[in-house]
Amino acid sequence: xxxxxxxxxxxxxxxxxxxxxxxxxxxxxxxxxxxxxxxxxxxxxxxxxxxxxxxxxxxxxxxxxxxxxxxxxxxxxxxxxxxxxxxxxxxxxxxxxxxxxxxxxxxxxxxxxxxxxxxxxxxxxxxxxxxxxxxxxxxxxxxxxxxxxxxxxxxxxxxxxxxxxxxxxxxxxxxxxxxxxxxxxxxxxxxxxxxxxxxxxxxxxxxxxxxxxxxxxxxxxxxxxxxxxxxxxxxxxxxxxxxxxxxxxxxxxxxxxxxxxxxxxxxxxxxxxxxxxxxxxxxxxxxxxxxxxxxxxxxxxxxxxxxxxxxxxxxxxxxxxxxxxxxxxxxxxxxxxxxxxxxxxxxxxxxxxxx
Amino acid sequence: xxxxxxxxxxxxxxxxxxxxxxxxxxxxxxxxxxxxxxxxxxxxxxxxxxxxxxxxxxxxxxxxxxxxxxxxxxxxxxxxxxxxxxxxxxxxxxxxxxxxxxxxxxxxxxxxxxxxxxxxxxxxxxxxxxxxxxxxxxxxxxxxxxxxxxxxxxxxxxxxxxxxxxxxxxxxxxxxxxxxxxxxxxxxxxxxxxxxxxxxxxxxxxxxxxxxxxxxxxxxxxxxxxxxxxxxxxxxxxxxxxxxxxxxxxxxxxxxxxxxxxxxxxxxxxxxxxxxxxxxxxxxxxxxxxxxxxxxxxxxxxxxxxxxxxxxxxxxxxxxxxxxxxxxxxxxxxxxxxxxxxxxxxxxxxxxxxx
Numbered sequence: 001x002x003x004x005x006x007x008x009x010x011x012x013x014x015x016x017x018x019x020x021x022x023x024x025x026x027x028x029x030x031x032x033x034x035x036x037x038x039x040x041x042x043x044x045x046x047x048x049x050x051x052x053x054x055x056x057x058x059x060x061x062x063x064x065x066x067x068x069x070x071x072x073x074x075x076x077x078x079x080x081x082x083x084x085x086x087x088x089x090x091x092x093x094x095x096x097x098x099x100x101x102x103x104x105x106x107x108x109x110x111x112x113x114x115x116x117x118x119x120x121x122x123x124x125x126x127x128x129x130x131x132x133x134x135x136x137x138x139x140x141x142x143x144x145x146x147x148x149x150x151x152x153x154x155x156x157x158x159x160x161x162x163x164x165x166x167x168x169x170x171x172x173x174x175x176x177x178x179x180x181x182x183x184x185x186x187x188x189x190x191x192x193x194x195x196x197x198x199x200x201x202x203x204x205x206x207x208x209x210x211x212x213x214x215x216x217x218x219x220x221x222x223x224x225x226x227x228x229x230x231x232x233x234x235x236x237x238x239x240x241x242x243x244x245x246x247x248x249x250x251x252x253x254x255x256x257x258x259x260x261x262x263x264x265x266x267x268x269x270x271x272x273x274x275x276x277x278x279x280x281x282x283x284x285x286x287x288x289x290x291x292x293x294x295x296x297x298x299x300x301x302x303x304x305x306x307x308x309x310x311x312x313x314x315x316x317x318x319x320x321x322x323x324x325x326x327x328x329x330x331x332x333x334x335x336x337x338x339x340x341x342x343x344x345x346x347x348x349x350x351x352x353x354x355x
Numbered sequence: 356x357x358x359x360x361x362x363x364x365x366x367x368x369x370x371x372x373x374x375x376x377x378x379x380x381x382x383x384x385x386x387x388x389x390x391x392x393x394x395x396x397x398x399x400x401x402x403x404x405x406x407x408x409x410x411x412x413x414x415x416x417x418x419x420x421x422x423x424x425x426x427x428x429x430x431x432x433x434x435x436x437x438x439x440x441x442x443x444x445x446x447x448x449x450x451x452x453x454x455x456x457x458x459x460x461x462x463x464x465x466x467x468x469x470x471x472x473x474x475x476x477x478x479x480x481x482x483x484x485x486x487x488x489x490x491x492x493x494x495x496x497x498x499x500x501x502x503x504x505x506x507x508x509x510x511x512x513x514x515x516x517x518x519x520x521x522x523x524x525x526x527x528x529x530x531x532x533x534x535x536x537x538x539x540x541x542x543x544x545x546x547x548x549x550x551x552x553x554x555x556x557x558x559x560x561x562x563x564x565x566x567x568x569x570x571x572x573x574x575x576x577x578x579x580x581x582x583x584x585x586x587x588x589x590x591x592x593x594x595x596x597x598x599x600x601x602x603x604x605x606x607x608x609x610x611x612x613x614x615x616x617x618x619x620x621x622x623x624x625x626x627x628x629x630x631x632x633x634x635x636x637x638x639x640x641x642x643x644x645x646x647x648x649x650x651x652x653x654x655x656x657x658x659x660x661x662x663x664x665x666x667x668x669x670x671x672x673x674x675x676x677x678x679x680x681x682x683x684x685x686x687x688x689x690x691x692x693x694x695x696x697x698x699x700x701x702x703x704x705x706x707x708x709x710x
Contacts, residue, residue, distance in 0.1 A: 001378060001381055001384070001598060002384050002390040002391065002394065002598070003384035003385065003390065004381060004382075004384075006384070008382060008384075008385065010385040012591065013382070013383035013384070013385065013386075013594060015382060016382060016383070021379075021380045021381070021382070022380065023356060024376075024379030024380050024381075024595065025376045025377065025379050025380035026356055026359060026376070026379075027359075027363060027368070027370060027371060027376070028368035028371070028544065028550050028551065029356070029357050029358035029359075029361070029363075029368070029674075030358065030363065030365040030368065030674045030676070031368075032677070032679075035357040035358065036357065039357065063418075063419055063420050063423075063551070063552050064418055064419045064423070064573065065418050065590045065591040065592070065593075066590070066591065067572065067573055067589075067590040067591075068418075068419070068573045068590070071571065071572055071573050072573075075571075098572070099572060102570045102571075102572060103570065187591075189383065189591065195383050195593070195594065195595045195596075196383065196418070196591045196592065196593055196594055196595075197418050197552040197553070197592075197593035197595075197596065198552070215457045215458065216426065216430075216457075216571060216574075217422065217426055217453070217454060217457060218419065218422055218423045218426050218427075218574075219571075234422075235420045235421070235422040235423070236367065236420040236421065236422075236542075236544065236551045237420070237551065237552075238420075238550065238551055238552035238593070239368060239550065239551055240379065240550045240551075240552075241550075241552065243356060243357070319384075319385045321385070322387070324387075
């Protein structure tokens, strides 16, 4: 297999735990029965608890990657009568802009730079809008937005609040009630540390009331919710990933709950960043508003980011996350998500001292 | 985990081989690089070879289950100017009818019963139509249609020919050139014996020329083909399943190619059916046109099919495939797909003698 003995610091896939991997080594069971229904229902309960969802919230389990979660949320929850603020701070913000354009959702492409939006109320005149779409962590550059400020802004201005939490779920605080969030989109292969191919959309009662009749069967949330009442999906789900998800969620519960999981991610991230400074490594932090999920580094020793990425792979069997496009030479990204601790970050730190 | 020590005879998921499962136990590698591109490109080459695709054919790799493959094929390849014959012989035929209705594709709901369509030319007046949609194996009841007859009918009448081959791929003959097929839809968790969540749509040059501009990003085949040129997908693919797919396709190659794989499935199916007769088991074959992929059985001892299914599960730890709806009491289904041989069928046969 490719990259079998490499250390993994990509922003997805991320390193999985041994007990999650062990499920991947087992035969996929049949799923149109009560035993599998209990698996999905338990996943739903634990996910809702994890984000402090309001009573009556539900989860759509979609067998597809994160973009399908983003797109299906736009299709099911927004329409030509809406006027949506799209927070666009990078590739994934731009993806929401493109999705709104394709699905004919009137929107304002709100370009942000170098702010965590704790100042959102002075940056946007909310009066013209009724909804807001944001990637809580803009993964392409590593900006974690201030969900407290955005949530308050949405509440004050009665904006329907959809949060793509794909790359900060389980590593940074996410609370539907505290942050006034109506919809959360997440995916299997980032903070949840599972294989890619399974996305979850968490809907508040307000979101459920708002659902459109979507003609694309595969993305029709109403049908997912109806089947979900008995713990099933309308079409074959990624059964193995669902079983791995349950294991992962139960592990988080068993190990002290989501706040402890977030605390651990924070410690790993802070450890890494302190070491980068302490060791005088030739890298700047690219971003002032970093999530626990990852650190974006810009080389300062004359090497391009691309050269560093290649050197780490070829000389040290370490995979970090390159950037695409114009930023590719300037920055690369280091994940702190998944089943890793400080010792695992040391593998990378050790290599970075020799770059 | 659920059903860990059960024998599996469901029509998907099916029993996987040990070396495919071993990949499921490994960390998912990063994929936006040349090494993973080589994996997808090699999968494409082997899939095209397997179905004897015409030169210039391509594969769309969609991270989603089979219904998404069916729906995206309808969306990308048919439209309001078409007039489509939909072969409807059960639940999956009806699904194509519903998809055409939802996506406003003019269609004729051609209901078939008790024929393998070797007589298709006397059953349909083709003059009014320009395309045909068929589930080569109607999985809900176990009818394998005659692709030779359908293919000739499509050629004679210049019908664009889309085949859902999901539940006969790799176990029954499927030849794009011999059967005049323009599009094949298949999925990971049936004859290919991989976990669910990955679908492949094989497009002939004629199909590629016909592609619509689809506004749903996640299902936009043009974008998949563009990214596919360098062995990539526009959105995160089910990386682990792609790696397992390559292993599976290479195994088929190594073991003598697809015709030998089909031959083995045929031998297992025939062995099972002969034994059912030889042992005088209280079951009728429900269908006269059986695929190698599975056998549909109707109990004749006064028990309902549902009762048999439950008894097999509870007393013998054997999972066969129940039917839904009105057929649920009448029939159940037994898969011959996946990594099983005659000895594995004996587990079920032994239990059936005691039912």
